[in-house]
Amino acid sequence: MSKYEKVKVAELFAGVGGFRLGLEGWEGKSSLSNYNHKIESDYEIVWSNQWEPSTKSQDASIIYEKRFGKEFHSNEDIGKVSTHDIPNHDMLVGGFPCQDYSVARTLSQSGGLQGKKGVLWWEIHRILKEKSEKGNPVKYLFLENVDRLLKSPVKQRGRDFAIILASLSDLGYAVEWRVINAAEYGLPQRRRRTFILGFHKSTGLYNEIEESNDQTSWILDEGVMAKAFPVSDNVIKKSIFEIRGGLADISEDFSEQINTPSPFENSGCMINRKITSLKTIPKFEGSKTTLGDIILDDYGIPESFYLDQNSFEKWVKLKGAKSEERTNKTTGFTYKYSEGGMIFPDPLNQPSRTIITGEGGASPSRFKHVVLTKDGRHRRLMPIELERLNMFPDNHTDGASDVKRAFFMGNALVVGVIEKIGLQLLSHIKSFEHAGTTVR
Template structure:
């Protein structure tokens, strides 16, 4: 089959691109990266340094006309977690308008306005998307499924923890794949039993095998228009109806609780450590060690707010230093910098306790060594990139499984 052309939104430093182009069946032909909170566009600079500036856009996607985005086979992106509620509707052909600044609606706008719509979607977000907002659990995901369904896409989703499949970091994210009604996969899903697709026949179950917990499943319809759904979905403040795996087609949702099934090789934290070559700046001084021990330790103490209100504060202890015989904890955006922190990783070495290096953080997300190294980019900024990134190996496996499914159904 020919290479599938890809449009990469919210590109960061190119995790989707690395994962998809590893399979050699995908080619990114247009990308967009814009960081609204910073004057210098560091992530975009790294992206251009690694992949070239040609066909790369560094302006807010909200300001990019759909006509400037080339037609593509697949749209991918890890979009920001925001309030996705519907603000208003128009009576003209544009239909729905979400709140300005909420970038999900930029994806929706592109898909709405494209005459030649992408055949496939691969989108990623934090797993709490399935439960947000707290006032209407699951509403945000319901809006996405319904809006994509209205645009002619079937969706399958799964919450995937990379470490459950042998990868070096415990990082849980929801991935959802969309198939346009013009594709063979859409027709195959439409004619399949939903639970059978989730468990065995789907792309995600092929990439990441599962065990299903059949008694924990549900089926329901997303009814009404998006405004009605936004206002009325799960207003009882009950738990979210969305379980960690599922499909949606024509507004009909089937969702099942699943658990991973994997017996292959496992990469642990010790496997990715630099042996002896880590910078001396990463080591924790004896002077700072008590601060680290306090922040990592259990606490039961009185604290006072700025207003003078006293309250009891307690929290459990963190493993300190981090266990190196298992996959790492999730990388956070504040991983860089010397200041003591409860959440930064610390490992024990022959030379003493130290923080993780930029290369080690890249390895935990399965990026090439020094992918984010660039003149003018600090180690703290490199750590920030990895805190925002995805695990490349997850995208690699999904892309490979998608290609195999397309070949099988279109042979």
């Protein structure tokens, strides 16, 4: 890849375009500057896909097309999209849904797989495999998932992530990952997610990891994640191990291989199925954006966003601590239920709590955000405020209902995290170009 060429990107599970905003910016501007300053980026989205199953109205795709145009955008079930119809690209990105990634042996072929339950992960795998077989391997991966991916499923902690790593290794990728809480690095929302980078064996990044005697230095100092989101040299916990067997073997007996609750810590690196995983501590000394920094002035807020006084006591009760007996309606089993209280209203001098998909609507809820206004009233957050907490441009989701707009943001990611990792990855790629390393 010449230094004059763009990094061509395919965006899967695109939602309303969080990855695209982080990599390309909006109208050439950076999310980290609140879209006031130019983003120095060489990424170009050449194809995108967004499909919401089990619904006729493809609302997220409609917003995506409204913001970025219909050209090169697919609103079709990715399982029905031929790899031939996806343009060749340098990098594949996406926030793939968290499912059951287990696999089972076929009856006729011991090496084959059936019962692949985490179907959307396996669509990523299909695209990578078929592009490589056609002589056009995808050089880089940039993926996002919930933090519990590293610990799932309950009965075989870490198995799902082990299957993902093993399958990528078998396709010729090295991988680094990091669980990042955006608020711990000064961004406006306490949103904890797993970010995964993959480097194909034809890249300089893969070679750099392979030639390193100790992956620990890559995780702590030299890697893309370490440069984008620094961590302390004080390692709390360290695991080194190898994932063995076919994917069906891993699916069946990963817990027996490892004999530990889960070997995957919040930071790690994998090459040739060899894992180094560290429990690291974020290192950040800059200023922090708070909920109070992003909310609108009270003037002009629609009355429907203020809490109804008739339901106020219900809001207070839902937000409060509980210790009560409950009975399962199906089995009749009675049990003790307890949960702690939540700060009510939400503090304005801290980053916000995680936005959830059910944030919209006026009905009382334990998890919806509520702020106290200057005139002493309580109100829910406006869609534009939810967008700001995810570092989207103001009114990015305008055109959908308020409930849908909240749902989009509950499913979205913090754009600034994508931008910081993307820019650092670009810097790593260019450093190998300048050193004469072939990465294409």
